[in-house]
Amino acid sequence: MGGGPVEVLSSVDLDIKKGEFVTIMGPSGSGKSSLMNIIGCLDRPTEGSYSLNGVRVDSMDEDSLAAARNRNIGFVFQSFNLLARHTAIENVELPLFYAGIDGSEALAKEALKEVGLERRMKHRPNELSGGERQRVAIARAIVLNPPIILGDEPTGNLDSRTGKEIMALFDGLHAKGTTLILVTHDPNVAAYSQRVINIKDGKVVL
Amino acid sequence: MLFFQILRTAFRGIVANKMRTSLTMLGIIIGVGAIIAMLSLGEGAKQQVIESMSRFGTNVLRVRPGMARMGHVRTGRVETLTLDDAEALKKEVPGIRFLSPVVASSIQVKYSNRNAGTLITGTTPEYIEINNFKVAEGSFFEQTDIKLARRVAAIGSTVRKELFGEGPAVGEEMKIEGQTFTVIAVMETKGQTSFSDPDDQIFIPVTTSQRRVFFQDYVNDINIQVEEASLIPSVKEGIERVLRDRHRIAPGAESDFTIRDFTEMMMAMQETTRTFTVLLSGIAAVSLLVGGIGVMNIMLVSVTERTREIGIRMAVGARRKDILRQFLIEALVITVSGGLIGIASGVAIASLISRFGEWDTVITFWSIALGFCFSALVGLVFGIYPARKASLMDPIEALRYE
Numbered sequence: 001m002g003g004g005p006v007e008v009l010s011s012v013d014l015d016i017k018k019g020e021f022v023t024i025m026g027p028s029g030s031g032k033s034s035l036m037n038i039i040g041c042l043d044r045p046t047e048g049s050y051s052l053n054g055v056r057v058d059s060m061d062e063d064s065l066a067a068a069r070n071r072n073i074g075f076v077f078q079s080f081n082l083l084a085r086h087t088a089i090e091n092v093e094l095p096l097f098y099a100g101i102d103g104s105e106a107l108a109k110e111a112l113k114e115v116g117l118e119r120r121m122k123h124r125p126n127e128l129s130g131g132e133r134q135r136v137a138i139a140r141a142i143v144l145n146p147p148i149i150l151g152d153e154p155t156g157n158l159d160s161r162t163g164k165e166i167m168a169l170f171d172g173l174h175a176k177g178t179t180l181i182l183v184t185h186d187p188n189v190a191a192y193s194q195r196v197i198n199i200k201d202g203k204v205v206l
Numbered sequence: 207m208l209f210f211q212i213l214r215t216a217f218r219g220i221v222a223n224k225m226r227t228s229l230t231m232l233g234i235i236i237g238v239g240a241i242i243a244m245l246s247l248g249e250g251a252k253q254q255v256i257e258s259m260s261r262f263g264t265n266v267l268r269v270r271p272g273m274a275r276m277g278h279v280r281t282g283r284v285e286t287l288t289l290d291d292a293e294a295l296k297k298e299v300p301g302i303r304f305l306s307p308v309v310a311s312s313i314q315v316k317y318s319n320r321n322a323g324t325l326i327t328g329t330t331p332e333y334i335e336i337n338n339f340k341v342a343e344g345s346f347f348e349q350t351d352i353k354l355a356r357r358v359a360a361i362g363s364t365v366r367k368e369l370f371g372e373g374p375a376v377g378e379e380m381k382i383e384g385q386t387f388t389v390i391a392v393m394e395t396k397g398q399t400s401f402s403d404p405d406d407q408i409f410i411p412v413t414t415s416q417r418r419v420f421f422q423d424y425v426n427d428i429n430i431q432v433e434e435a436s437l438i439p440s441v442k443e444g445i446e447r448v449l450r451d452r453h454r455i456a457p458g459a460e461s462d463f464t465i466r467d468f469t470e471m472m473m474a475m476q477e478t479t480r481t482f483t484v485l486l487s488g489i490a491a492v493s494l495l496v497g498g499i500g501v502m503n504i505m506l507v508s509v510t511e512r513t514r515e516i517g518i519r520m521a522v523g524a525r526r527k528d529i530l531r532q533f534l535i536e537a538l539v540i541t542v543s544g545g546l547i548g549i550a551s552g553v554a555i556a557s558l559i560s561r562f563g564e565w566d567t568v569i570t571f572w573s574i575a576l577g578f579c580f581s582a583l584v585g586l587v588f589g590i591y592p593a594r595k596a597s598l599m600d601p602i603e604a605l606r607y608e
Contacts, residue, residue: 040521042520042521042601043602063525063527066524066525067523069522069523070522075522081514081517081605083518085218086218097211098522098525
């Protein structure tokens with residue numbers, strides 16, 4: 001750390017259409033994480049612009065960014081990122097609380113059913129297998145029906161068979177019209193997508 | 207986010223870290239406990255003064271035979287005070303409003319087939335003026351009854367109940383030490399105090415008590431009410447002078463009587479209470495401060511430990527103020543739980559003090575409310591910094607935290 005500002009991304013001109021399934025690929029340090037953070041409304045570009053559903057994100061204040069993440073984006077991480085002290089269903093309820101939605105339990109149950117985990121909803125993450133944890137994370141991502149699901153190496157911590165099951169879930173979501181953006185190293189994952197965006201040294205490579 | 211969910215998360219955190227949370231609470235518990243104990247002591251002292259004022263009257267001195275040594279333990283002869291002494295004091299000492307000699311002892315009394323053990327107080331009508339007794343039925347004995355040593359009795363309400371039940375009392379005859387007494391008055395109920403039951407006694411003329419009941423020519427006590435508080439020192443001096451003269455006590459020798467000044471005693475007691483109160487408020491302040499710092503410390507640890515969780519919450523839509531609120535409420539849950547335990551232990555300490563100490567304690571609603579507010583205040587003051595720190599985290603950094 002330290003030193004002056006480092007340019008991570010430059011001349012990225014990217015359009016992702018509604019309902020598209022794209023994967024972003026690139027070596028470590030290529031800037032794909034930074035791109036993902038911007039797409040996920042976790043970060044704002046220092047220069048340039050980013051529009052989500054036609055709304056400029058780069059000029060939003062923090063609360064609006066939080067609301068944008070809450071309503072528009074479902075995150076699925078490589079390391080699942082579930083709350084350890086909370087049961088599966090409580091984890092899934094989390095976005096609903098921040099959205100201020102009452103009767104969250106029914107919605108959470110529905111989301112868990114969709115990922116095939118309704119039987120294990122009272123279990124805590126440490127009582128679940130890796131694949132099950134990732135299903136809980138996906139249920140959490142889809143519980144508010146966001147238009148975009150953003151996956152950061154979603155199969156990175158899973159064996160290939162479980163990875164395939166998870167990819168099948170993603171395929172199903174795509175079929176329902178959700179925009180899917182996955183960051184991955186894995187060409188097998190990229191094979192599911194309609195379009196692969198290669199990033200190298202902060203630039204989109206065609 | 208719903209308040210209930212925040213509380214649930216907070217309680218889970220406490221359960222997951224029982225030991226460290228309870229250690230953190232300790233300072234708050236001691237602090238709030240000290241507040242409760244302190245306030246109950248102050249309130250107790252206040253009520254004790256009010257009670258004593260109504261029991262003993264104001265500006266009352268008591269002259270008792272014997273010398274004061276080792277606190278209130280009296281030594282020496284107890285037969286030194288006489289009715290003539292009382293008479294002389296009344297005549298020669300200026301500033302006395304009422305004066306009454308007292309002969310008192312516990313004894314068995316009888317009415318038809320009922321027995322009761324009670325206190326016989328031989329005295330004069332002025333006694334009831336000094337000690338705030340009032341007559342409920344009949345009339346109290348008079349100077350003539352004293353001159354003639356008549357066998358008449360004014361009974362307290364407890365005695366009345368024990369001997370006469372619901373039946374008539376005034377005009378009835380009862381036995382005291384085999385002597386027949388006529389009940390001429392029933393006193394108004396004064397009410398049980400922590401010391402004794404003032405209604406469990408029988409008043410008879412002082413002369414009658416000396417000649418017919420106890421067969422003694424001395425008195426146990428002389429009660430004096432001074433005209434006003436400012437005269438107390440000069441009246442005490444006057445009593446000292448007249449009695450030493452009458453008892454022919456050489457200059458420099460110790461008096462064979464003791465003057466007890468209730469006003470002075472009360473002040474001394476209040477002084478002790480005040481010292482104790484200051485001590486307790488010191489303890490309260492220090493432990494709340496240290497407790498608050500402990501809470502801040504543990505909350506900082508918790509924020510760091512849960513960096514990842516904060517990142518996750520932010521990723522799914524938590525705003526900065528949601529995170530702030532969550533950690534602030536968690537700090538409040540710790541301090542308020544500590545506060546509630548502190549209130550309980552403060553109440554326990556207060557009851558121990560009044561049981562084993564010489565102070566009365568009174569728990570008021572306000573002391574509990576104050577203790578509660580203080581615990582919440584500590585949570586707010588010392589919880590805000592860690593909560594702010596949590597809310598200002600960068601979600602990307604927080605998500606990356608291992």
